[in-house]
Amino acid sequence: KQEVTQIPAALSVPEGENLVLNCSFTDSAIYNLQWFRQDPGKGLTSLLLIQSSQREQTSGRLNASLDKSSGRSTLYIAASQPGDSATYLCAVRAGTYKYIFGTGTRLKVLA
Amino acid sequence: IAGITQAPTSQILAAGRRMTLRCTQDMRHNAMYWYRQDLGLGLRLIHYSNTAGTTGKGEVPDGYSVSRANTDDFPLTLASAVPSQTSVYFCASRDTDRDTEAFFGQGTRLTVV
Numbered sequence: 486k487q488e489v490t491q492i493p494a495a496l497s498v499p500e501g502e503n504l505v506l507n508c509s510f511t512d513s514a515i516y517n518l519q520w521f522r523q524d525p526g527k528g529l530t531s532l533l534l535i536q537s538s539q540r541e542q543t544s545g546r547l548n549a550s551l552d553k554s555s556g557r558s559t560l561y562i563a564a565s566q567p568g569d570s571a572t573y574l575c576a577v578r579a580g581t582y583k584y585i586f587g588t589g590t591r592l593k594v595l596a
Numbered sequence: 597i598a599g600i601t602q603a604p605t606s607q608i609l610a611a612g613r614r615m616t617l618r619c620t621q622d623m624r625h626n627a628m629y630w631y632r633q634d635l636g637l638g639l640r641l642i643h644y645s646n647t648a649g650t651t652g653k654g655e656v657p658d659g660y661s662v663s664r665a666n667t668d669d670f671p672l673t674l675a676s677a678v679p680s681q682t683s684v685y686f687c688a689s690r691d692t693d694r695d696t697e698a699f700f701g702q703g704t705r706l707t708v709v
Binding site: 584 | 627637646686688697705
């Protein structure tokens with residue numbers, strides 16, 4: 486059974502710091518992995534989608550990597566800002582309809 | 597603006613009442629999903645639909661039903677609400693033919709009392 490884990494559950498960093506969020510999954514047979522951002526009381530906003538054949542994706546200050554063989558993905562945020570404060574979720578697509586979500590990392594960037 | 601619209605935004609519902617959560621997308625995505633999000637449990641799939649006219653059960657389908665009469669709409673019905681159905685419900689969609697990312701609505705916060 487596929488399980489997705491995100492560590493740490495919460496993280497506080499000073500503004501300007503580069504940081505890495507971790508996502509691990511137990512079964513390497515995935516179609517893709519998606520990173521989302523969720524603001525309090527809001528829905529999920531897609532940040533990056535990495536297909537199983539890809540190693541990384543970049544969007545602005547965000548870079549996501551995928552290592553299927555080790556069951557890990559990282560989301561790198563460069564030069565963090567207070568506006569980056571949110572919960573970050575990763576999800577693996579394990580079938581046509583089947584997404585398995587981690588429970589998220591709650592990030593706070595201090596001004 | 598293209599996307600997914602959910603209604604209502606929030607609702608307080610008496611136990612035993614029937615309730616339908618609405619979800620509409622205008623991206624012509626073939627696949628749609630309903631998730632519930634609970635503290636400490638993350639998002640769990642309730643029901644899904646791969647195309648209009650078909651639906652399937654997810655991880656936690658009991659007490660919920662869905663229909664997919666057309667491409668755009670995917671309502672979720674609670675036939676007789678119970679307090680354990682208190683949660684935040686998210687609708688999502690994606691285009692499986694083009695293998696796009698999943699897009700989510702803003703959620704419906706439901707409290708069953």
